[in-house]
Structure formats: C-alpha cells, structure tokens
Amino acid sequence: MAGLGEKERRDHAMLVGVVTLGWNRAVHQLLRAFTHLTGVESPLADVIFFGSRSDNAQRQMLARVAKTVDLTSKERDRLIPSIRRLDKAAVTRNAATHTIFGVTAYDRVTDRWGVKVLPLLDQTERSRLKEDFEAQFREVESELGAIYQELEDWLIATPIRHAPGPDRRFHWRRRPRWRGLARRPSSTRSRPMARPRRTMTLVERRRILVRAV
Known part of the structure; x- marks a missing residue:
C-alpha cells in the first residue's frame, strides 16, 4: 500500500x-x-x-x-x-x-x-x-x-570554424612513436638499424632485433 x-x-x-x-x-x-x-x-x-x-x-x-x-x-x-x-x-x-x-x-x-x-x-x-x-x-x-x-x-x-593558426587547423592525429625502423635485409649480411628518434627500452630493442633478423 x-x-x-x-x-x-x-x-x-x-x-x-x-x-x-x-x-x-x-x-x-x-x-x-x-x-x-x-x-x-x-x-x-x-x-x-x-x-x-x-x-x-x-x-x-x-x-x-x-x-x-x-x-x-x-x-x-x-x-x-x-x-x-x-x-x-x-x-x-x-x-x-x-x-x-x-x-x-x-x-x-x-x-x-x-x-x-x-x-x-x-x-x-x-x-x-x-x-x-x-x-x-x-x-x-x-x-x-x-x-x-x-x-x-x-x-x-553555421559553417565550421577552426582556431586561428597558419593553416587554421588543429592537428590531433596521433603520430608514430618513432620512425626509421629497420627493414628486413635483402642479403644475408645484416644492415645497421636506423637510429630511433627517442630512447628505447630494452624490450623495444629486442623486438627490433628480432624483426631485423
């Protein structure tokens, strides 16, 4: 009730x-x-x-x-x-x-x-x-x-407006963590890896070495 x-x-x-x-x-x-x-x-x-x-x-x-x-x-x-x-x-x-x-x-x-x-x-x-x-x-x-x-x-x-700037656009796209990863060599002789753009951890280095072999 x-x-x-x-x-x-x-x-x-x-x-x-x-x-x-x-x-x-x-x-x-x-x-x-x-x-x-x-x-x-x-x-x-x-x-x-x-x-x-x-x-x-x-x-x-x-x-x-x-x-x-x-x-x-x-x-x-x-x-x-x-x-x-x-x-x-x-x-x-x-x-x-x-x-x-x-x-x-x-x-x-x-x-x-x-x-x-x-x-x-x-x-x-x-x-x-x-x-x-x-x-x-x-x-x-x-x-x-x-x-x-x-x-x-x-x-x-109302047309979309953007914040003022050189190209009047915001860039929020995520960039790669680093560039220049080593590619698989065409010959049996290994090539030196490209220098990364930031300090890598030990685990990341091992991953690159495994990819390059």
Whole structure:
C-alpha cells in the first residue's frame, strides 16, 4: 500500500527529472557549439569546456569564444541570444534542482487540508519559485526544448570554424612513436638499424632485433 502522498511525490520527481534532462540536453548543445567554433573535438573539448564546474562560467566562455572567432555578425547575433535565454532558464532550473521539497497534508499558505508537495526550508532557491511552481517548471522545460532546437538550427546553418593558426587547423592525429625502423635485409649480411628518434627500452630493442633478423 502506498504511503501518504506517494503519487504526488512521484509526479513531482518526474517533473523535476524532465527539467533536468532538458537542461542537460541544452548544455550538450553548448558543448557542440564550442567544438563547432574552435575545432577542438572530444575528449579534449570536454576537458576544456567542463574544466569549470560552474554552468554560468561555461556559458560565458562560449560567449567569449563566439566574439573571438571570425563569425559573421548574423551568426553571432543568433548564438548569443540563445546563451542569454539559457541564463534566464537557469534560475528556474536551479530552483527545481536544489530546492528541498516534501509532502504535507496541510498547506499553511492557503490554510487548506490536502496532500501537496511544498518546499520544506526557507532557502534562497525558494524565493525564485512562483506560487504555482509546477506550472513554472513545465514552462521552463518547454523553454529548454526551444533553446535546444534553436542551437541545433544554428549548428546546421553555421559553417565550421577552426582556431586561428597558419593553416587554421588543429592537428590531433596521433603520430608514430618513432620512425626509421629497420627493414628486413635483402642479403644475408645484416644492415645497421636506423637510429630511433627517442630512447628505447630494452624490450623495444629486442623486438627490433628480432624483426631485423
């Protein structure tokens, strides 16, 4: 048998979860925009972008990158407002995520009896909640979905930009550990091995000798 307010608690948890998922999708779009502008790909892009655990710092960094690379004014004017919209949505998202809620059978504000989910503590986030916070959460979930789609449209319409440099490209391809490995001699007389470009371990030397024999 379910306890008092079990249904209300689950419904509220689902609503907070929907807001959280919508937020995470929007943040991932910001990461994609960062990769789009800089040419730095994952996992390095993840390390740089999430180097700051502050969501606000991540958004501000992306805005500075957008102002630094050679975007057209139209492309920049489409991206910056999306970041600002996410700034506003963060207020309600933080309230939904960090406010401690509980189930009560009596609402002191309305002076009515009935099972209801309410904030338990007088926290900073509580001041950001509207009286009908459930409608507030549904509204911000819809807003986060719109921001996600707006950023998706921007990614599709904006040509890929790379970081400045001589050839304007990043080179993250893995290079060989060393070059000039000895080839199998054409005659029975052994040939000297090419000098490696780094100091090799004893095991590596033995492997080269076995290959050369």
